[in-house]
Amino acid sequence: MSDQRQTSDLSLFIDILRTLEAIDAPYVIIGAFAAAVYGITRATFDIDFIVNLSERHIQALAAHYPPPRYYADPDQMRGSIRLGMMFNIIDSSRGEKADLVPATMHPRYPQVLANRVRQQVKAPGEEPFEAWCACPEDVIIGKLMAWTEGRSRKHETDIYEMLVFHYLGLDPTISFNEHIVNMEAEALGQITADFWEAVKKAARQEADRLTSTSGE
Numbered sequence: 001m002s003d004q005r006q007t008s009d010l011s012l013f014i015d016i017l018r019t020l021e022a023i024d025a026p027y028v029i030i031g032a033f034a035a036a037v038y039g040i041t042r043a044t045f046d047i048d049f050i051v052n053l054s055e056r057h058i059q060a061l062a063a064h065y066p067p068p069r070y071y072a073d074p075d076q077m078r079g080s081i082r083l084g085m086m087f088n089i090i091d092s093s094r095g096e097k098a099d100l101v102p103a104t105m106h107p108r109y110p111q112v113l114a115n116r117v118r119q120q121v122k123a124p125g126e127e128p129f130e131a132w133c134a135c136p137e138d139v140i141i142g143k144l145m146a147w148t149e150g151r152s153r154k155h156e157t158d159i160y161e162m163l164v165f166h167y168l169g170l171d172p173t174i175s176f177n178e179h180i181v182n183m184e185a186e187a188l189g190q191i192t193a194d195f196w197e198a199v200k201k202a203a204r205q206e207a208d209r210l211t212s213t214s215g216e
Contacts, residue, residue, distance in 0.1 A: 012096040013047035025057040029114040034133045037119045039165025040158045047112045052103040069093050136176045141184045148192045162208030
């Protein structure tokens with residue numbers, strides 16, 4: 001798929017990200033886009049945000065994305081925050097929609113926001129820029145939760161690639177506390193704990209193989 005398509009698909013998300021920065025709204029990038037910072041190679045065409053919006057932020061977003069081109073309804077934002085439901089911003093001229101996840105949607109989300117770290121991110125067609133990303137532990141825990149719910153292969157692959165990246169030490173500036181993930185995996189049940197141990201073992205073996213191959 002071409003960079004032009006990728007840039008088009010991410011343009012609204014990048015604009016919202018820059019707007020959240022400009023209005024100083026607490027946010028954190030989660031999911032595959034955050035995981036790309038930590039080594040996954042899977043292409044993604046959206047960016048998942050957790051946000052913690054005050055009334056000031058709601059008004060600023062509504063003003064920045066006015067009708068008729070945009071749909072950014074402040075009443076929908078307020079109601080979604082109160083009920084713990086996703087809400088969206090729509091660019092009708094481009095047919096693009098971005099979903100935003102309020103911190104009220106899950107008990108873990110305020111902590112994910114608290115643990116966020118400043119990272120340099122790169123979107124297709126964009127110069128690298130700094131943004132607030134979930135820490136690697138929270139990205140993996142989120143993917144373990146999603147795997148537990150649906151057994152999706154993509155989450156298994158994402159976790160595996162993040163761990164290979166970590167075990168190879170490809171970015172020594174990124175810290176990763178495996179013990180935290182161990183505890184959360186156990187809390188998700190024995191099947192998930194066993195899955196987590198199996199992925200860790202496979203990732204270590206691959207990292208060892210790559211290290212030995214590069215040294216030949």
